[in-house]
Amino acid sequence: MADIQIPEIKERIEIPNIKTGATADYKCYPASEAHMTKLGFPSKLVDNWKEKLIEKMAELLKKYRSLQVYLDICVKCGSCTDKCHYYLGTADPNNMPVARQELMRKIYRKYFTPTGKLLGKLVNAEELTEDTLKEWYTYFHQCSQCRRCSVFCPYGIDTAEISMAARELMDAIGMGQKYSNEIIAKVEETGNNLGIPGPALRSTLDFLEEDVKDTTGVDVKFPMDVVGAEVLLIAPSADFFSTPHVESLVGYAKVFHQAGISWTVSSYASEFANFGIFIGNYSHMQKIASRIREQALALKVKRIVVGECGHAWRVGYSFWNTLIGPFDFLDPKYPAPQHICELSYDLINRGALKLDKSANDEFTVTFHDSCNVARASRMGKKPGGQFEIPRALIKATCNKFVDMAEHTIKERTFCCGGGGGLLTDELMELRVKGAMPRVQALKEVIDSHNVNFLALICAICKAQFSKVLPYYKMPMEMVGGVHQLISKAIVLGAKE
Numbered sequence: 001m002a003d004i005q006i007p008e009i010k011e012r013i014e015i016p017n018i019k020t021g022a023t024a025d026y027k028c029y030p031a032s033e034a035h036m037t038k039l040g041f042p043s044k045l046v047d048n049w050k051e052k053l054i055e056k057m058a059e060l061l062k063k064y065r066s067l068q069v070y071l072d073i074c075v076k077c078g079s080c081t082d083k084c085h086y087y088l089g090t091a092d093p094n095n096m097p098v099a100r101q102e103l104m105r106k107i108y109r110k111y112f113t114p115t116g117k118l119l120g121k122l123v124n125a126e127e128l129t130e131d132t133l134k135e136w137y138t139y140f141h142q143c144s145q146c147r148r149c150s151v152f153c154p155y156g157i158d159t160a161e162i163s164m165a166a167r168e169l170m171d172a173i174g175m176g177q178k179y180s181n182e183i184i185a186k187v188e189e190t191g192n193n194l195g196i197p198g199p200a201l202r203s204t205l206d207f208l209e210e211d212v213k214d215t216t217g218v219d220v221k222f223p224m225d226v227v228g229a230e231v232l233l234i235a236p237s238a239d240f241f242s243t244p245h246v247e248s249l250v251g252y253a254k255v256f257h258q259a260g261i262s263w264t265v266s267s268y269a270s271e272f273a274n275f276g277i278f279i280g281n282y283s284h285m286q287k288i289a290s291r292i293r294e295q296a297l298a299l300k301v302k303r304i305v306v307g308e309c310g311h312a313w314r315v316g317y318s319f320w321n322t323l324i325g326p327f328d329f330l331d332p333k334y335p336a337p338q339h340i341c342e343l344s345y346d347l348i349n350r351g352a353l354k355l356d357k358s359a360n361d362e363f364t365v366t367f368h369d370s371c372n373v374a375r376a377s378r379m380g381k382k383p384g385g386q387f388e389i390p391r392a393l394i395k396a397t398c399n400k401f402v403d404m405a406e407h408t409i410k411e412r413t414f415c416c417g418g419g420g421g422l423l424t425d426e427l428m429e430l431r432v433k434g435a436m437p438r439v440q441a442l443k444e445v446i447d448s449h450n451v452n453f454l455a456l457i458c459a460i461c462k463a464q465f466s467k468v469l470p471y472y473k474m475p476m477e478m479v480g481g482v483h484q485l486i487s488k489a490i491v492l493g494a495k496e
C-alpha cells in the first residue's frame with residue numbers, strides 16, 4: 001500500500017496534465033506455457049509472430065466489420081480524450097481512448113490501407129515492431145473494456161472492441177495474459193473460476209442453510225443439482241465464497257424461498273462469469289457458456305436466472321442466444337436468461353414479497369452502475385430498465401438512498417477500475433488510480449449525505465471496491481450487493 005501514490009480526491013474531477021510513460025511499467029503477468037497450451041494458443045511467442053499477427057488481423061477485420069469501421073472513421077475530434085478513468089487517474093496519454101486506439105490504427109494503416117502502404121509515417125502508418133508489441137501488451141491491458149469513451153464519441157467508436165481484438169491477436173501469437181487465461185482454463189476444467197469441486201460447493205451451501213436457520217429461524221434451502229427444479233440459478237462463483245458477495249447469494253435464496261419458486265444451483269455449471277469476453281475470444285466464451293445450456297437441459301429446469309455480475313450479464317443478455325441458444329426448451333413466459341434483479345423486481349411489483357425497509361435503517365445507500373450492465377445490456381422491458389430496476393429494488397429495501405453526481409452514473413458511469421480482466425494484484429496501482437473518478441463521486445455523497453453503503457450488482461466491482469476503497473481511507477465494509485439489502489429487509493415466513 002505504501003508504494004502506491006494515491007491520487008488526491010479534489011472537489012471535482014480534474015483533467016490531468018499529460019505525463020508521458022506514467023504507466024509504461026504497469027504490466028500484467030504473462031500467461032504460463034501450460035495455460036496457453038490448454039486454451040489452444042501457442043505456448044510462447046511464435047518465431048514468425050509478425051506475419052501471424054497481420055494474418056490474424058486480416059481475419060478479424062473480415063469477421064468483425066465493426067472493427068474495420070472503428071479503425072477507419074476516427075476524425076480525431078478529441079471528445080473521448082478525457083473520458084477514460086485510467087487517463088484521469090494516471091495522466092498517461094496512452095490511456096486516452098483515441099491514443100489507445102491509435103496503437104492498433106497505425107498498424108492497420110500500414111498493412112491494410114493504400115495510403116498507409118504508400119506514404120507510411122506521413123499518414124501515421126507504422127511498421128509492426130517488437131516495441132509496438134510491448135506497447136500493445138501494456139496498454140491494451142490498461143483498458144477495462146468499460147465502453148465509457150464510446151458514449152462520448154460522435155461516431156460511437158468502441159475502444160473496448162479494439163482492446164478485445166488486440167488481446168485476441170496477442171493470444172494468437174503466444175502472448176497471453178496470466179490472469180484471464182488461467183481463469184478461463186480453470187472454468188473450462190472445473191465449471192467455475194475458483195476451481196471449486198462439487199463437494200466443497202455442497203458444504204458451503206450446507207453451511208449457509210444452517211446459518212440462515214440460526215439467524216432467522218426459517219428453513220431456507222440452498223439446493224444443488226436438483227432435477228426438475230423450476231429455476232437453474234447461475235451465480236458468479238464469488239457469490240459462494242467471497243465477502244460481501246455471499247450475502248447476495250443468501251438474498252437470492254430468501255427471494256426464491258419466500259416466492260415459493262423451486263430452484264437449484266449446478267455443481268457442473270457453477271459459474272456465471274465468462275472471461276472469454278475479456279480476451280475477445282468467442283469460442284472460449286461459447287465453451288464456458290455451453291456448460292450452462294447442458295445443465296439447464298440435464299436438470300430439466302424451466303427458467304435460467306442469473307446472479308449479480310456485470311460482464312457476465314452482458315455475455316448472457318447479448319451473446320448467449322447465439323452462443324448457446326435457442327432457449328426454446330425454457331418457459332417462454334420468462335426472459336432467457338432472467339436477471340435476479342428482474343425476478344425480484346417483478347415479485348415486488350406483484351406484491352409477492354414483503355420488505356421491511358427499517359431493517360436497513362443503519363444505511364444511507366448509493367448505487368454504482370456497473371459498466372457492462374449500464375452500457376452493454378438492458379434489464380426489463382423498457383429502455384433504461386438497467387438503471388431503474390436496481391434503484392427501484394434499493395428504494396424498496398431502505399429508507400435512505402441518494403444517487404451520485406449525474407455525470408458519473410447510468411450511461412456515463414465510471415468503471416470501478418478493475419473490470420475487463422484487470423482485477424489482478426500486479427495491476428493494483430492502475431486499479432487504485434483508475435478508481436479515482438468513482439471514488440471522487442462517492443466521496444461527494446459521503447460528505448453531503450453520510451452515505452455508508454455502496455450497492456453493487458457486479459462481482460468484479462465488489463472485489464475491486466473492497467480492495468481499493470481502503471487506499472482512499474474508506475471502509476471496505478461499505479461495499480455490498482443489492483440482494484444483500486433485500487436479504488436484510490425481506491420478511492420471511494407465512495404470507496398474510
Ligand code: SF4
Binds near residue numbers: 085086143146
Ligand atoms: S473502454 Fe473504458 S477503459 Fe477502455 S479506453 Fe474506453 S474508457 Fe478507457
Ligand code: SF4
Binds near residue numbers: 073075076154155
Ligand atoms: S471521440 Fe471518437 S472520433 Fe473523436 S477522437 Fe475519440 S474515437 Fe476519434
